[in-house]
Amino acid sequence: MVDAPAVGELTPPNRTLMGPGPSDVHPRVLRAMSTPLVGHLDPSFIEVMDDVQDLLRYTFQTENQWTIPISGTGSASMEAAIGNLVEPGDTMLVPTNGYFGDRMASMANRAGGEVVTVDAPWGEPLDPVDVEAAFDEHSPDVFGFVHAETSTGVLQPSVPELTSIAHANDVLVIADTVTSLGGVEFRTDDWDVDVAYSGPQKCLSCPPGASPLTLNDDAMDKVLSRETDPRSWYLDLSLLEGYWGDERAYHHTAPITNVYALREALRLVSEEGIEQRWDRHRSVAGALKAGVESMGLEMNAPDEYWLPSLNTVRVPDGIDDGTIIQYLLDEYDLEIASGLGALSGDIWRIGCMGHSARPRNVSYLLTALGDALAEHGADVDVDAGLAATSDAL
Numbered sequence: 001m002v003d004a005p006a007v008g009e010l011t012p013p014n015r016t017l018m019g020p021g022p023s024d025v026h027p028r029v030l031r032a033m034s035t036p037l038v039g040h041l042d043p044s045f046i047e048v049m050d051d052v053q054d055l056l057r058y059t060f061q062t063e064n065q066w067t068i069p070i071s072g073t074g075s076a077s078m079e080a081a082i083g084n085l086v087e088p089g090d091t092m093l094v095p096t097n098g099y100f101g102d103r104m105a106s107m108a109n110r111a112g113g114e115v116v117t118v119d120a121p122w123g124e125p126l127d128p129v130d131v132e133a134a135f136d137e138h139s140p141d142v143f144g145f146v147h148a149e150t151s152t153g154v155l156q157p158s159v160p161e162l163t164s165i166a167h168a169n170d171v172l173v174i175a176d177t178v179t180s181l182g183g184v185e186f187r188t189d190d191w192d193v194d195v196a197y198s199g200p201q202k203c204l205s206c207p208p209g210a211s212p213l214t215l216n217d218d219a220m221d222k223v224l225s226r227e228t229d230p231r232s233w234y235l236d237l238s239l240l241e242g243y244w245g246d247e248r249a250y251h252h253t254a255p256i257t258n259v260y261a262l263r264e265a266l267r268l269v270s271e272e273g274i275e276q277r278w279d280r281h282r283s284v285a286g287a288l289k290a291g292v293e294s295m296g297l298e299m300n301a302p303d304e305y306w307l308p309s310l311n312t313v314r315v316p317d318g319i320d321d322g323t324i325i326q327y328l329l330d331e332y333d334l335e336i337a338s339g340l341g342a343l344s345g346d347i348w349r350i351g352c353m354g355h356s357a358r359p360r361n362v363s364y365l366l367t368a369l370g371d372a373l374a375e376h377g378a379d380v381d382v383d384a385g386l387a388a389t390s391d392a393l
């Protein structure tokens with residue numbers, strides 16, 4: 001006999017989420033999640049699936065028929081992309097300029113692929129010249145890059161240049177848009193990206209659980225003409241076609257409530273307009289950036305590659321990053337994050353994504369961060385920071 005544990009009612013703190021995700025969820029999305037469950041093959045749910053696919057095509061700016069949410073977090077859509085595109089013996093070219101390029105490499109390895117790299121230091125984007133050289137040296141079959149590197153706060157510019165290099169070499173391109181989709185300009189079709197995957201809990205401000213993926217016909221042709229099955233049954237796109245394609249037959253039970261949530265989150269994107277949403281992220285995060293810089297802090301990413309949805313701020317001398325993070329959580333119920341990997345201890349990562357990319361969140365963040373730094377003896381001009389932010393807003 002195992003005794004029943006004394007577990008009380010769930011009472012999570014009411015945080016303001018300004019980390020690398022999840023971001024604040026819009027109340028309409030939370031309401032959608034408390035609507036009644038239906039079956040995953042219910043005619044009403046089939047309509048919900050169609051809506052989600054249409055809204056995802058708009059958000060990705062693509063006509064791709066193959067546009068679906070993958071059950072799971074961003075890593076699941078990432079593994080669906082890589083695990084289906086990379087066959088045993090294929091070579092995948094991945095970047096070394098951040099945390100998520102390494103994850104691409106692990107997934108390509110597990111898919112039976114060989115991994116080669118195009119090098120750039122952490123905190124810098126890929127240079128198309130280096131990408132071209134890597135194609136010449138390694139003749140890869142698949143090329144992956146990270147559009148918005150959440151570990152460094154760097155936005156990869158010149159995406160069309162990268163895709164044209166790849167296509168001149170007959171190579172398919174996979175883009176990680178987890179921290180850009182719905183927050184930073186990304187145009188799947190105009191930029192000739194073959195496969196893009198994302199996550200719901202960053203710029204779409206939806207809880208994690210159903211993650212966007214789109215593939216064009218070239219990519220799907222490769223997937224459907226594989227000689228061996230992908231190693232994952234759950235993420236096998238040729239099987240998922242049965243559920244999300246015309247047939248609508250059972251493969252696995254879709255996370256109904258997460259699909260409801262994604263539908264509402266994407267409806268918010270289309271109501272606002274995708275370009276207006278990109279503009280909002282730039283202007284609201286721009287006020288955040290102006291504030292921290294006027295306070296005397298330094299951004300980690302150079303201005304040309306600044307990523308509005310994820311702001312990396314250098315920790316000033318004599319300050320411990322973790323102490324400030326804890327103070328913001330304790331005193332302000334405010335979440336920001338520390339650096340990862342090579343930047344651990346050197347930066348804070350401050351998200352400005354989706355429903356968190358609002359003037360009130362940014363003002364609150366500047367006030368709280370200013371107080372935390374002053375309290376711990378940092379040499380910062382809090383008033384100048386607050387003034388710059390309110391001017392910019």
Ligand SMILES: *Cc1c(COP(=O)(O)O)cnc(C)c1O
Pocket residue numbers: 021073074075076078100146148149150176178179199208
């Ligand atoms: C968050 C993130 C992922 C992984 O998503 P999870 O939802 O944590 O599985 C992948 N790539 C990038 C760039 C991310 O920021």
